Amino acid sequence: MSSFVIKSIGNALNATSLISSKYAVKKAINIFASPRKGRYNDVQKQIIESAFYEEIRYNNMDIATYRWVGKGKTVLLAHGWESNASRWAYILKELKAQDYNIIALDAPAHGRSDGKQFNAILYSEFINVVANKFNPDVLIGHSVGGMASVFYMHKHQLPSIKKLILLGAPAHFTGVFDRYKSMMGFNTKISKGLDNIIIERFGQPVSYFSAANFTESIDAKGLIIHDKKDRIIPYEDGLLIANRYKNSEFISTTGFGHGLKDVSLTPKIIEFIND
Numbered sequence: 001m002s003s004f005v006i007k008s009i010g011n012a013l014n015a016t017s018l019i020s021s022k023y024a025v026k027k028a029i030n031i032f033a034s035p036r037k038g039r040y041n042d043v044q045k046q047i048i049e050s051a052f053y054e055e056i057r058y059n060n061m062d063i064a065t066y067r068w069v070g071k072g073k074t075v076l077l078a079h080g081w082e083s084n085a086s087r088w089a090y091i092l093k094e095l096k097a098q099d100y101n102i103i104a105l106d107a108p109a110h111g112r113s114d115g116k117q118f119n120a121i122l123y124s125e126f127i128n129v130v131a132n133k134f135n136p137d138v139l140i141g142h143s144v145g146g147m148a149s150v151f152y153m154h155k156h157q158l159p160s161i162k163k164l165i166l167l168g169a170p171a172h173f174t175g176v177f178d179r180y181k182s183m184m185g186f187n188t189k190i191s192k193g194l195d196n197i198i199i200e201r202f203g204q205p206v207s208y209f210s211a212a213n214f215t216e217s218i219d220a221k222g223l224i225i226h227d228k229k230d231r232i233i234p235y236e237d238g239l240l241i242a243n244r245y246k247n248s249e250f251i252s253t254t255g256f257g258h259g260l261k262d263v264s265l266t267p268k269i270i271e272f273i274n275d
Contacts, residue, residue, distance in 0.1 A: 010184035017189045025193030032180050032194075033117040035082045038110035044086035051085075051104070055112075058129045064112035065130055068092065068102040073273060074160075076136035077104040078127055080143025080168075081118070084111030087142065090261040091269070098270060105130045107145065120173070120209070121202060123148035128156050138273050139220075140165040143233060143258065147173070147211045154214035163273055165223045167260045168230055171237035173209035212237075215245035222248030223272045225260055232258040 009031070017024035040048070051066035066085050075095060079087045085104035095102050107123045108115035115122075127148060131139070139161050141149035146169025153164060170176050177198075181191050198206050215222065222245045226238025235252075242250035249272075256262045 006183060007185050010186055013190060014185070014187045017187060017193075021189050021193055024190055025197060028184070028186060028190050028194055029197050030117070031184075032177075033119055035109055035118055038082045038084055038107075040084055040086065040111060044084060047086040047089045047092075048104075056129055056133060058126060061108070061114035062112075063114075063126050063129060064106040066104045067134075068096060070096065070099040070101040072099040072101060073137040074101040074103065074134055075138045075140060075273065076127070076131060076134065077102065078123070078139070078141040078145035078149050079104070079107060079110070080141075080145045081107075082110070083107075083142075083145075086111075087259075090263070091266055094266045094270060098274070100273075101134075103130065103134050103136060107148070120144055120148040120151055124151035124155065127152040128158075131156075131158050131161070135160040137161065138163040138165065140167070140269075141169060142167040142260070143169060144176075146170075147176075150211040150214050150218070151209070153218045153220065157217075157219070161220050163223070164218065164220045165225070165269060165272065166238075166241065167225050168227065168233050168258050169211060169224070169237070169241060170233050171210065171212040171240040172207070173211075174206050175234070175237065177206050212240045212244040215241060215248070218245065219247070223251070223269070224248055225251045225253065225265060225269075227253045227256045227258065227260060229255060230258045 013024045013028055048066050051068050054065050055062040056065060077088050079085060084106050088104055106113035109118045139149050146166035195206055224238055224242045226235055228235045242248060
C-alpha cells in the first residue's frame with residue numbers, strides 16, 4: 001500500500017476511536033497481524049515442488065513443511081513476514097551440495113500453512129512442533145522468522161540445536177510495534193489500546209518480548225548478519241542482539257538490504273554451520 005493509503009486508514013481509525021476506541025483498536029491489531037501476501041504464486045510453487053511435502057498438526061492448524069533429504073546436518077529454515085519457504089531458493093543449491101537434511105516451514109497465515117493472522121509467538125510454537133519432529137542441528141531465521149526462532153529457543157531449548165543463525169532479525173517487539181504505530185499515524189488512544197491488547201492476549205507487556213534479551217538464555221552458538229542499509233529492521237537491532245548474545249559472532253554488510261540474499265554470504269553461513 002502507498003503511504004497515502006496507509007495514512008488514510010490510520011486517520012479513519014483515529015476518527016473512529018473517538019466514537020468507539022475498542023472497535024478502532026481491534027481493527028488496528030487485525031491490520032497489523034494480517035499479511036497481505038505470502039501465499040505461493042506460480043513461480044514460487046516451482047521452487048518447492050522438488051521437496052517432500054508434509055503437514056504437521058498444531059492446535060487444529062496445519063503447518064506446511066518442506067524437506068530436501070540429505071545425510072548431513074539437519075537445517076531448519078524459518079522465513080519472515082509476508083514470505084514463504086520459497087524465499088530460500090537463493091541458498092538451497094549450496095545447502096544441498098553440503099548434503100544437509102533441509103527442512104523449511106511456512107509461518108502461520110503464510111504459504112500453505114493454516115491461519116488468517118500472524119504473530120511471532122504463534123510462529124515460535126510452529127517452529128517448536130517442527131523442531132521436535134525433525135531435531136535440527138541448525139536453525140536459520142530471517143527477519144521476524146529470526147525473532148520467532150529466538151522466542152522458540154528461549155522457551156524450549158531443544159538440545160539438538162547447536163547453531164542459530166539470525167538474518168536481519170528485529171531485536172525487540174517494541175521497535176516493530178512502534179514503527180507500525182508511527183507508519184499508520186495512530187493517536188494515543190489507539191496506541192495505548194494496542195499495548196493493552198498484547199498484555200491481555202499474551203500476559204506480558206510489549207517490552208517483555210525482546211529477542212535481544214532472550215538470547216542471553218540461549219546456549220547454541222549464534223551468527224548474526226545485518227545490513228547497514230536495512231530499511232525494514234534497523235541496523236542497530238543487529239548490533240543490540242550481538243551485544244546481548246554472548247555466544248555469537250556478528251557479520252555486518254553494506255548494500256544487501258533486508259533480504260540479505262547475496263551469494264557472498266553463503267560460504268560464511270556454511271563455514272559457520274560446519275565449524
